[in-house]
Amino acid sequence: MSGGTVASLPEGLLDEGVWFRVEESGTASAVRRAAERLAADLDMPRNRVADLAIVAAEAAGNLVKHADRGVVLVRAVRNDDQAGVELIAVDSGPGMSDVHRALGDGHSTAGTLGIGLGAILRQASRWDLHSVPGKGTVLAVQVWPAGLPEQLWAAGLTRPLPGETTSGDGYAIREIDGRRQMLLSDGLGHGGLAAAASHEAIRAFRKAPAVPPAQVVEILHRALGHTRGAALAVAEPDPSAGVIRYAGLGNISGTVLAADGSRRGMVSMPGIAGHQRRQVREYDYPLGPGGVVLMHTDGVVDRWTAADYPGLLTHTPEVIAATVLRDAGTRRDDAGVLVARFP
Template sequence: MVPVTGEQVSARGSWFRAEDGSAVRRAAERLGDQLGMPTARIADLAIVAAELTSNLIKHADDGVLLLRPVRRELDAGVEMVAIDTGPGMVDLTHSARDGHSTAGTLGIGLGAIVRQASWFDAYSRPGRGTVIAVRVFADAETDPPWVGGLTRPLSGETVSGDGHAARIVGERRQVLVTDGLGHGPLAAAATDAALTAFRDAPAAPPAEVVGHLHRAMSHTRGAALAVAEPDPAAGVLRYAGLGNIAGAVATVDGRRRGLVSLPGIAGHQRPVIRQYDYPFDAGSLLVMHTDGVADRWQLSDYPGLSGRSPLVMAATLLRDAGIRRDDAGVLVARSWS
């Protein structure tokens, strides 16, 4: 489960416990206002925040919620991810209909969330809990996201040293996962430097991008990191990593192939940087995570999860495989049409 002590705040989002429902609603409204969302959509955002936290309180065990801004090409919106280890639901579609209830209430919560959302996805298993992801923009979102990720800090810390990012530069789609050495503000500063350098890096193969990040991080304590470039049209995944970032390609038939990261620390010494290419067809998934997530997960343990969005997959793996004594981060990317 995602460990949280009070509200955990960083540039990569804010974590709240389920019982902080009013704080979640106020923070969501404030974020929507800062992003310039219309008043009516801020009101919708408040409904979503209230219903998500209400559902966590009524139905969930150890529920937490991540709140953060999310950007697309022309505007920005608000994203919320609710995670719990509660009783779960057998049929999410049925549970989202108004009037369905498992707690003697009116049963309008999940249906209200779906109606107000620009984008919605969820995964639930009886006895294992539920993950719900929601995005609210000024208008509808037309394309489902091809990549999703999230991080959370070590218990007791207010910032995470782990981070992730995605970018499209020319014909290239690339993702980054980074783990600043140690934890706390200095680890977060190293990861922030990597995220900034990744955003500004040239449109080059992953090995060259990793070299660019390494040079840009010389003033920090350094980080383990990896850059991946899925290219389903060419049937290949290009990958370059330094340090203890785990990566795997999972296929539709349940197979999982690990990806190679070389020893080294981005920002320190002169590490060997090498790119490896792996098969990556239209049905493949890329999963990357820091060492704050145990590498024991198997998608075959989660019936139907591979058909959900990358964000919901990442949140589910973080919940179940995240290690409480370390920062943790997971990113999932899939092929696109």
């Protein structure tokens, strides 16, 4: 994960965001400046840009003071009416045994004033935090221009291979004619050509008609013929029917996590979208109340269990995705995680 400017990025890359490795105060200042530039690009009002600056400075500053291998993602978040800025701070530090106590002003674990988290929560439009002693902490914070949009039912994160500036993994979610659908794509290889394949998959996904997942995958397969190709999968959660419909090509992993922590894998067919495939097949899996749908690329391994993260599955999709990316993401490939949660 590396730093970078955001002021000149087009909308698609603004939404993917920029990762910063935060190890010293200078990098923490860079996070604040990047957040301010992004807010200005999104035409956020000055008072909310000032609030965001406080949030960014405190979130990054906390990583410098308390964290191990801390990183921050700065990215745009959008709904139909407005755009805001989200920061996701992730560390592998000592974690917190009493999160509620840590949220109160005056509590400190490093001899400081202990006002950082309190300041963040006062300025944020929405926040979520999960911490496990010995594993670390994930904090997701959003600052919106006005009001508080509804929490999205799904969210994802991608991270490029070290040394690359863009990830070949990509994701998208949509609601169309009563269908909720989510796409995760892993462009073949890495770098710009892999990213181009995933961007084409996302473009075609957003334009596709309201058809079942297997038909969407067929549409994406045809759309990617001029690209390097990609592994990809489309899931359609239907909580009212108690099922999730799933179709995939290649090595995208899909899992349904029940509220009790049990898990069930979902099946993708062999192939590369855009180049080679067998018949695309769609499967239905049970999806009960409190269920979580988790999809990831092969840059993430299945070496984690929900039981090791008490309470994680009750948190927002952003926090779940960031936790899995931190602890199960490899350093030898692009990595992408997409999560949907249904209370």
